[in-house]
Amino acid sequence: MTPQDRHALLLAHTSLRRPDIVPEVELHLVDDIVALWKVTGEDDPPPFWAVAWLGGQALARYVLDHPEQVRGRRVLDLGSGSGLVAIAATLAGAAHVLAADIDPFCSTAIEVNARANGVDVEVTLEDLLEREPPAVDVVLAGDVWYEQSMAERATAWLVRSPASVLLGDPGRTYLPRDGWVELAAYDVPTTRDLEGVESKRVRVFSPAPR
């Protein structure tokens, strides 16, 4: 699929919406991710880029409410999906934001969504977990502990990162239970189709001092 095909598909199957707890940001989102996955191809990854995941919403809310965490700093949004957290960091005054995701569809979504919000976000499709953490001041990671191998790689990599780290997570299976300090918690509305409940308590953490 070409970038033009991805762009056309995104526009045809999503609508601009404001995530429940992050009304400052507009994103191209979908109601039924399973139906969209049939369109994008079930041999490909799910269209993570078409949903504002719970962990990302909590982290974006936190960054917007605590702009001093990113203001004037170089920020990496790891596992950016739609670009929600990257866009929030830009709106909060980050000097430069790099959004990293390995799915080419996310690159399309992040660029389209950044434009919709009038902000600039650099995008990389490189798997940054394969190399040393880049020279950034802050790493943000929203909802990346849903799959074992990604979670283990991300955790080991974040522990090595000299940057400040903030993560948002709704209690996914593979987030290590220990080693974090809770900074904030939000009740985030969701749907039974997506998460099996109507609302989830979602937490923002930083690594515990070592």
Ligand SMILES: C[S@@+](CC[C@H](N)C(=O)[O-])C[C@H]1O[C@@H](n2cnc3c(N)ncnc32)[C@H](O)[C@@H]1O
């Ligand atoms: C559940 S989504 C979360 C997206 C977004 N942060 C949010 O909260 O809405 C997880 C994202 O991690 C991405 N991902 C998986 N492995 C990755 C890797 N090694 N490096 C960067 N992103 C990765 C997936 O493609 C997906 O977009």
